[in-house]
Amino acid sequence: QSVLTQPPSVSAAPGQKVTISCSGGSSNIGSNYVSWYQQLPGTAPKLLIYDNYKRPSGIPDRFSGSKSGTSATLHIIGLQTGDEADYYCGTWDYSLSAWVFGGGTKVTVL
Amino acid sequence: EVQLVESGGGLVQPGRSLRLSCAGSGFTFDDYAMHWVRQAPGKGLEWVAGINWNSGVTAYAVSVSGRFTISRDNAKNSLDLQMNSLRTDDTALYYCAKDAVLDFSNNYPFFDSWGQGTLVTVSS
Numbered sequence: 647q648s649v650l651t652q653p654p655s656v657s658a659a660p661g662q663k664v665t666i667s668c669s670g671g672s673s674n675i676g677s678n679y680v681s682w683y684q685q686l687p688g689t690a691p692k693l694l695i696y697d698n699y700k701r702p703s704g705i706p707d708r709f710s711g712s713k714s715g716t717s718a719t720l721h722i723i724g725l726q727t728g729d730e731a732d733y734y735c736g737t738w739d740y741s742l743s744a745w746v747f748g749g750g751t752k753v754t755v756l
Numbered sequence: 757e758v759q760l761v762e763s764g765g766g767l768v769q770p771g772r773s774l775r776l777s778c779a780g781s782g783f784t785f786d787d788y789a790m791h792w793v794r795q796a797p798g799k800g801l802e803w804v805a806g807i808n809w810n811s812g813v814t815a816y817a818v819s820v821s822g823r824f825t826i827s828r829d830n831a832k833n834s835l836d837l838q839m840n841s842l843r844t845d846d847t848a849l850y851y852c853a854k855d856a857v858l859d860f861s862n863n864y865p866f867f868d869s870w871g872q873g874t875l876v877t878v879s880s
Contacts, residue, residue: 744816
């Protein structure tokens with residue numbers, strides 16, 4: 647059972663949008679920045695979003711992040727087949743003194 | 757370009773030990789905290805341990821606390837994970853990950869670079 651809760655899967659047709667939620671608590675999301683990671687099949691994770699909404703260089707603006715209270719959301723618009731991957735949210739948890747990940751969400755492009 | 761190359765994985769029997777290493781290049785190694793993250797077959801990501809820039813702060817997941825030890829040698833640009841009393845549920849691909857901050861205990865950490873991982877299989 648992960649400290650951060652994500653839906654196991656989301657899907658949409660090419661060109662459409664998906665949102666992935668990440669729910670936590672006051673000791674993690676509520677008091678820290680959230681980052682998101684994309685893991686394409688058979689590859690290492692890659693940083694997608696940091697500090698709740700910032701994108702590293704090279705990440706297209708089709709990907710965006712937001713945070714409100716103890717929840718964060720990853721938005722993907724203009725969905726492409728190359729976006730099929732597992733997506734993980736993560737943050738530091740001050741009560742646990744540990745980094746915590748969500749359980750991951752598999753994005754399927756129909 | 758940041759490069760992180762893990763090594764040391766393999767097949768080991770339950771109860772035995774294994775030491776993983778990660779070689780960093782393309783960045784000033786002692787300017788950043790470092791972490792180990794693992795992924796069991798078909799499962800999600802699990803943070804294992806972290807160490808700040810000067811080894812002054814370390815942190816561990818509950819699942820490995822007391823069995824695993826993270827360390828670094830800034831002179832050699834290397835990160836290690838000593839794994840003792842291994843269990844079958846430690847079987848996973850172990851990733852080395854670079855933090856974006858010096859000290860994760862006083863800043864807002866996140867992992868901006870990852871290695872390709874080294875596979876640890878614990879089985880009799």
